[in-house]
C-alpha cells in the first residue's frame with residue numbers, strides 16, 4: 678500500500694522536470710578518477726549480495742520498474758531501456774547499486790531507485806526475480822550486414838569474458854549479452870570505449886579502445902543474435 682503511494686508520488690513529481698523535489702543522482706568516483714578500482718564489493722553492493730533474495734517479494738518490488746523495463750523485463754527495442762530478464766543477479770545488484778552510488782550515470786532511473794523507493798533487501802529480491810525470468814528471443818537485432826566481421830571480432834576480443842553464447846559470468850559480474858537489444862548494446866559499447874560509462878571494467882575498455890563505430894556496430898549486431906540454449910527455470 679505504502680509502496681503504491683510512493684510510486685504515485687515519484688510519478689507525480691517527475692513531469693515537473695527540474696523541480697527541486699526530484700532527487701538528483703550523486704556523482705560517485707568512476708573510471709575518470711585516478712584511484713578507480715572496478716567492483717570493489719563495498720557498501721550497499723556487498724550488503725545486497727549477502728542478503729538472500731526472495732523472488733516473490735522481488736516481483737512486487739519490481740512494480741516500480743515496469744513502466745520502463747516492461748512487466749516481463751524485456752525493455753524496449755529502441756534500446757532506451759535495457760532488457761533485464763535472465764540477467765545474472767550479481768550483475769543486476771552491481772548495476773543497481775552503482776546507479777545509487779552515482780558511479781553509473783542514469784538520471785532517468787535514479788528517482789525510482791533511491792533508498793526511499795527500494796531498500797537493500799528489495800534490491801536482492803528484484804535481482805533473483807529478474808534472474809529467473811526467461812530471456813526473450815524477440816529482442817531487437819542489428820541490420821545483419823556485417824555478421825562475419827562481428828563474429829570474428831567477438832571471438833577475438835569479447836568471448837573470453839562474455840562467453841561463446843553471450844552467457845557472461847555470474848561469479849565475475851560479467852553481464853549476459855544474449856537477448857539484449859541491438860541499439861542498447863551499441864550505446865553501451867560506445868560509452869564504455871569513450872569513458873562515459875564510468876563503472877566500466879578497465880580490461881574491457883582496453884578491449885574496445887581501438888574499435889571504430891563500424892566495428893562496434895558489427896560486433897553488437899553479432900551479439901544481439903546470441904541465444905542461450907539452457908532454459909532458465911521461471912520464478913515461482
Ligand code: HEC
Pocket residue numbers: 738739741742743744745746757758759760761768769772773782783785786789790795803852864
Ligand atoms: C524512468 C525509467 C526507468 C525506471 C523506472 C527504471 N529504470 Fe532501470 N534503467 C533505465 C535506463 C534508461 C537504463 C539504461 C541507462 C544507460 O543507458 O546507461 C536502465 C538500466 C538499468 C540496469 C542496467 C542494465 C544493464 O544491462 O546494465 C538495471 C539493472 C536496471 N535498470 C534495473 C532497474 C530496476 C530494478 C528498476 C526498478 C527499481 C529500474 N531499473 C527502474 C531506466 C529506468
Ligand code: HEC
Pocket residue numbers: 716759771830831834835836837838839850851852853861862863865866876877878880881884885896897
Ligand atoms: C575482461 C572482461 C571483458 C571483456 C574482454 C569484454 N567485456 Fe564487455 N563487459 C565486461 C564487464 C565486467 C561489463 C560490465 C561492467 C560493469 O561492471 O558495469 C561489461 C559490459 C559490456 C556491455 C554492456 C552490457 C550491459 O548489460 O550493460 C557490452 C555491450 C559489452 N560489455 C560488450 C563487449 C564487447 C563488444 C567486447 C569485446 C570487444 C567486450 N565487451 C569485452 C567485461 C568484459
